[in-house]
Amino acid sequence: MADMLYEIFSTPLLVRALVVGILVSLCAALLGVTLVLKRYSMIGDGLSHVGFGALAVATVMNAAPMAVAMPVVILAAVALLRLSGSGRIKGDSAIALISTSALAIGVMAVSLSDGMNVDINSYLFGSIVAVSGSDVTVSVILAAVVLAVFIFFYTKIFAITFDESFAKATGTNAGMYNMLIALLTAVTIVIGMRLMGSMLISSLIIFPALCAMRVFRSFLSVTVCSAVISVVTFICGMLISYAFGAPCGASIVCVNIVVFAAFYTVGAVLRRSR
Numbered sequence: 001m002a003d004m005l006y007e008i009f010s011t012p013l014l015v016r017a018l019v020v021g022i023l024v025s026l027c028a029a030l031l032g033v034t035l036v037l038k039r040y041s042m043i044g045d046g047l048s049h050v051g052f053g054a055l056a057v058a059t060v061m062n063a064a065p066m067a068v069a070m071p072v073v074i075l076a077a078v079a080l081l082r083l084s085g086s087g088r089i090k091g092d093s094a095i096a097l098i099s100t101s102a103l104a105i106g107v108m109a110v111s112l113s114d115g116m117n118v119d120i121n122s123y124l125f126g127s128i129v130a131v132s133g134s135d136v137t138v139s140v141i142l143a144a145v146v147l148a149v150f151i152f153f154y155t156k157i158f159a160i161t162f163d164e165s166f167a168k169a170t171g172t173n174a175g176m177y178n179m180l181i182a183l184l185t186a187v188t189i190v191i192g193m194r195l196m197g198s199m200l201i202s203s204l205i206i207f208p209a210l211c212a213m214r215v216f217r218s219f220l221s222v223t224v225c226s227a228v229i230s231v232v233t234f235i236c237g238m239l240i241s242y243a244f245g246a247p248c249g250a251s252i253v254c255v256n257i258v259v260f261a262a263f264y265t266v267g268a269v270l271r272r273s274r
Contacts, residue, residue: 007242014242016136017128017195021234023143024192028204029230030150031185033223034161036209042095043080043182044202047189049099050076052198053106055123060113066138069190076102077182126197126249128241139191146184157181158219200249204230207256214260214267233259 007014028044035041051073058068076098083094106123150157159167160174168174185205192201212225237252244251 013131014128014238016133017131017248018235018238020131020136020139020191021195021238022231023139024188024195025204025208025230025234026227027143027146027150027184027188028192028201029208029226030147030223031181031188032205032209032230033212033219033226034157034181035185035205036213037161038181040181041202041206041209042092043077044185044189044205046080046095046099047073047076047186048193048198048201050102051190051193051201052123053102053104053109055193055198056106057109060109065194066135066190069193070187073186073190074183077186078179081179081182122197123193124197124199125247126193126195126200128195128238128248131194135191135194142187142191146187149180149184153177153180161219195248196252197247197249200253203249203253203256204234207253207260208233211256211260211263214263215270229259229263 032041032044035043051069054069054072055065058065061068080094080098083097156167156172156177157180159170159172160177164174188205189201192204196204208226208230209222211229212222216222216225233255234252237255238248240246240255241248241251
């Protein structure tokens with residue numbers, strides 16, 4: 001174990017992946033609690049599919065992937081909220097409509113590119129080697145913004161999470177804060193997709209929050225526990241990925257499954273003892 005840790009911290013590529021992964025895990029865990037409680041958790045899955053389509057098109061056009069994916073995913077987040085809020089298309093239908101369309105466009109763009117060697121698996125399931133030095137710089141800046149905004153607006157986010165109607169009655173612009181949560185989620189997904197993959201990035205949003213909710217009850221304790229779980233499971237998953245040569249995203253999700261089973265069991269025992 002000590003030798004493996006030394007190899008990881010002495011390899012710039014792995015250090016970059018570790019830094020980006022920890023930041024993404026923190027952002028995803030903080031936002032995940034609100035998204036799960038508001039039943040918006042599938043928005044992460046939908047936006048990740050949009051991100052795949054944008055990344056694929058950017059690669060075909062020889063453009064900077066993150067520069068293309070970021071505005072596209074943000075626009076998709078805005079569109080999802082507006083479609084859901086209009087009442088013409090239900091939330092789950094809006095997510096399915098946008099995500100499947102973007103996924104199909106991405107696959108078509110790659111398949112029709114003449115002789116271009118695009119590693120679809122790295123986009124779909126993530127890759128440690130996909131994280132470049134420029135990705136780290138952009139990810140650190142964006143993750144810092146996401147964390148700062150979440151902490152600054154924590155009380156407002158708490159209010160609209162538990163009682164949106166009461167928050168509106170007290171003068172809170174719930175629509176604006178819902179949009180803010182969607183935008184922060186979009187940014188988090190984009191900076192994490194290269195590492196986790198578009199198919200698995202939403203697991204960082206869902207699993208830690210669900211684990212924490214099995215044991216804790218207050219919003220603050222669930223949020224803190226979710227953040228800790230997210231970072232620990234990411235590090236464990238990355239170590240497993242490095243040791244066995246397994247895909248990084250899949251390794252992290254498997255660790256999350258084990259942790260969820262453990263927290264579910266502990267939660268069931270605690271509920272019976274009460």
